[in-house]
Amino acid sequence: MKQLLTQVRDLGRITGGPLLVRGIVFVAAVTGLLLAAPGGLPARMMLGFLVLAAVPAIAPGGVAVTLVMLATVAMWLADTMLFLAEPSMGRLLGTAAALYLLHNAAALAAVLPYDAIVDNQVLLRWAVRSALVLGAAGGLTIVLVTVLPGMYITTPTVALVVGLAVVAAAVALLTRLGKRP
16 A cells, blocks of 8 residues: 555656556556446446556556456456356457556556656557557457357357466466576
């Protein structure tokens, strides 16, 4: 809590680059929460989303980013599995893109001090790399869904388990590589 209060106090020194990156964190968090939320939520919930999304933008190096991402995934699962909402391709890709941008921008914001002078080329290369990853993943997803209609998965649980297994394998590999001398 003390760290969060210190970061809020230091916001007065923020420069353009870190402010832009933290703005992207906020917008990605709000977008992900809104896209994943079940329909018909009260307006108070939307206000709660704004407050929840502001926390990782203020403190991107903490656990808040993970909590917002978990809340987004939990709402998506609740909407599709409990409320039996039909997941559309646009909503799915939008939520996935928002989660990726939230994670990616928060990682960059976590290493940028508030008063850092960031070269435009750094932000441009980061944005291009993020756009390429999102474009490649989205394009591959659309191609797989349209080209392989016979491989239609009838339950989202199978896709969820396979996706989580891939993520777990990637985390294990990165952890192992990070611990090497």
